[in-house]
Amino acid sequence: MKLTDFKVLTFDCYGTLIDWESGIHTALQPLLEKGGRARPRDEVLETFARHESSQQAETPDMLYCDLLARVHRRIADEWGIAASAEDDRRFGLSVGDWPAFPDSASALQYLQKFYKLVILSNVDHASFAPSNEKLGVTFDAVYTAQDIGSYKPNPRNFTYMLEQLAGLGYGKADILHTAQSLFHDHVPAKTVGLASAWIDRRRNEGGWGATMPPDGDARYDFHFASMAEMAKAHQDALRG
Secondary structure, eight states: OOOOOOOOEEEEEBTTTBBBBHHHHHHTTHHHHHHHHOOOOHHHHHHHHHHHHHHHHHTTTTTTTHHHHHHHHHHHHHOOOOOOOOHHHHHHOOOOOOOOBBTHHHHHHHHHHTTTTEEEEOOOOHHHHHHHHTSSOOEEEEEEHHHHOOOTSSSHHHHHHHHEEEEEETOOGEEEEEOOIIIIIIHHHHHHEEEEEEEOTTTHHHHHHHSOOOOSOOSSSSSEESSHHHHHHHHHHHHO
16 A cells, blocks of 8 residues: 555544644643643643543534533533633634644645545534634545534544545545544544554654544554655655
8 A cells, every 4th residue: 555546635634734732732721820730731631632522422513612612611620610601612712723733734735736635624614714724725625523413533424524525536445534643533434444644743742642542443554753754755655
């Protein structure tokens, strides 16, 4: 299997192209300051992961911005901090402030010369719009939890994407799913029979950060530390 075998790259966005861990950690600082207690970064991210995953399972049709507000409330309650509804709402609207990884835009601009680029994300369209601006490309399709009514790792999200891409003339063999999260993406991608590339953004860090540990078959077909490394590997593959 080679990178040049595929026609479509489907992407998770947050954690893969957008540095959501930095964004989440920054957006939770006002809550931490209210609580008057510093907490290690990974503790903050792991707390977020638990509550986000539980909330997505409980309310699969809730808009992501509203779901994030609910997650903020749950974290505040766990930490015993008095947060206002406005605090919750502000966190829910923070996605647009989350930064892109420095290599994402240039790698996407390179890869767009050779592939159709597609987003499969757990966010809503309004939250994704400012992130898209940071990424510097026009995606050929964007499929979100808002469209589908469920959140990854539900395989339903991948089935929906495959149905949409089949309508555009692309089958499973044409598609390489590209993502950081083993939990949200690689396990369900394998469930539906997709090849996948792991963008291992936490290679130099322990733990799982803002995602839950994978539950199931977390195999992948390619392994890169960054989008820049993936683009370089494609260049090498072309040279043969």
